[in-house]
Structure formats: structure tokens, C-alpha cells
Amino acid sequence: xxxxxxxxxxxxxxxxxxxxxxxxxxxxxxxxxxxxxxxxxxxxxxxxxxxxxxxxxxxxxxxxxxxxxxxxxxxxxxxxxxxxxxxxxxxxxxxxxxxxxxxxxxxxxxxxxxxxxxxxxxxxxxxxxxxxxxxxxxxxxxxxxxxxxxxxxxxxxxxxxxxxxxxxxxxxxxxxxxxxxxxxxxxxxxxxxxxxxxx
Numbered sequence: 001x002x003x004x005x006x007x008x009x010x011x012x013x014x015x016x017x018x019x020x021x022x023x024x025x026x027x028x029x030x031x032x033x034x035x036x037x038x039x040x041x042x043x044x045x046x047x048x049x050x051x052x053x054x055x056x057x058x059x060x061x062x063x064x065x066x067x068x069x070x071x072x073x074x075x076x077x078x079x080x081x082x083x084x085x086x087x088x089x090x091x092x093x094x095x096x097x098x099x100x101x102x103x104x105x106x107x108x109x110x111x112x113x114x115x116x117x118x119x120x121x122x123x124x125x126x127x128x129x130x131x132x133x134x135x136x137x138x139x140x141x142x143x144x145x146x147x148x149x150x151x152x153x154x155x156x157x158x159x160x161x162x163x164x165x166x167x168x169x170x171x172x173x174x175x176x177x178x179x180x181x182x183x184x185x186x187x188x189x190x191x192x193x194x195x196x197x198x199x
Contacts, residue, residue, distance in 0.1 A: 013083075020079035027075030034067050066173035074180040081188035086195070089188025090135045092181050093146055096153075097127030099178070123153075140196040147189040154182030 042060050081088040101124035107117040130149070133142035157164070157179035165175040 016082040020082045023075050023079045023082070027071050030071055031068055034071075035064060038064055038067075063171060063173065066171045070173045070177050070180060073177065074184055077181065077184045078187065081184060081191065085188040085191035086135070089150075089185045089190075089192065090131050090146075092185030092188070093127050093150060094131045096150075096178070096182060096185070097124050097131070100124035100127065123149075134196075138196065143189065143192075143196045147186060147193075150182050150186035150189060154179045154186055157182065 038060060042055050042063075046055050077088055077092065100120045104117050104120035104124055107120055126149070127146070130142045130146040133139040134146050158176070161172060161175040161179060164170075165172050168175075
């Protein structure tokens with residue numbers, strides 16, 4: 001008697017589960033590795049540069065927590081995108097739109113260059129508009145623009161994280177959270193490209 005073929009949906013779910021487990025376990029291992037390596041790094045920095053008064057235990061702890069938040073949030077959302085890439089990708093884009101508007105208000109109040117505030121306002125309104133057109137109307141043009149925007153901004157902000165860190169006085173791993181989420185959103189949007197192929 002022939003064995004019935006497994007439905008494609010079951011295979012897809014199994015693959016997504018395996019990938020999600022790999023992502024989460026890798027993130028956990030990275031955090032364990034970072035915990036030990038960061039200790040060695042700060043101890044070496046103290047000894048070589050005489051920064052005993054500047055590098056405290058709270059400095060080390062805050063760095064580890066920031067890395068944990070960055071890697072954990074990125075890993076969880078990336079794992080979720082293995083199951084629901086469309087919703088994760090569009091959800092991150094929508095949140096980034098709201099975050100851009102909040103950042104625009106802060107930029108105007110802080111007296112930063114006008115171009116920065118205007119750019120943030122444009123991005124803040126562009127993201128939700130593209131999300132609506134892509135998610136609700138299944139517009140291929142909106143999806144392509146949204147996907148490209150996430151990739152471009154994610155990569156630019158990833159390499160610009162050290163500059164952002166120095167400008168607003170935050171930790172490097174904290175500055176990496178937004179570009180990390182943008183890249184996860186871009187991955188999710190890229191994964192659903194077949195749904196927009198004939199649109």
C-alpha cells in the first residue's frame with residue numbers, strides 16, 4: 001500500500017520550525033560567548049589604558065544587557081518571520097514609520113539640521129502608506145519600494161551605527177537595534193516575493 005505524500009504545508013512548517021530553532025539557539029550561544037569575551041575585552045582595556053575609574057561593573061553589565069536586547073529581539077522576530085514573514089515584515093515597517101515620526105519631533109525640538117527632521121517626517125508617512133498598499137491591496141510596486149527601503153535604510157544605519165552612537169550618546173548595541181529590525185523586516189518582505197509576482 002503506497003504511503004500518502006506529505007502535504008507541502010507540513011514540509012514548509014517543519015522547515016520553518018528547524019530554521020527558527022537554529023536562529024534562537026545561535027542567538028543564545030552568541031550571548032554566552034559575548035558574556036565571556038566582553039569580560040576579557042574590558043579587563044584588557046582597563047589594564048592597557050588605565051581606565052579603572054571609567055569602566056565599572058555597571059558599564060560591563062549595561063553593555064551585555066544591550067547586546068542581549070539587540071540579539072534577542074532580532075532573533076525572536078527573525079524566527080517569527082520563518083512562520084509569518086508577511087506580517088512580521090509589514091509590522092516592522094509600520095513600527096518604523098511611527099518611530100520615524102517620533103524621532104522627527106525630537107529632532108525638531110533638539111534644533112538639529114532641518115533636513116534631518118524633514119527626512120524623518122517623509123519616511124514616517126511613507127512607511128505606513130506603503131504598508132497599506134502592499135498588505136491590503138497587494139500592490140507589487142508598493143511591496144518592492146517597501147522592501148528596498150527597508151534594505152537600504154537597514155544597511156546604511158548598520159554601518160552608521162558608530163556615528164549615531166556618538167551623536168546621541170548611546171551604546172553601540174543600542175544603536176544597532178533599529179538597523180537590525182529593519183534588516184529582519186526586509187528579510188520577511190523578501191520571503192513573500194512570490195505573492196507579488198503576478199501583481
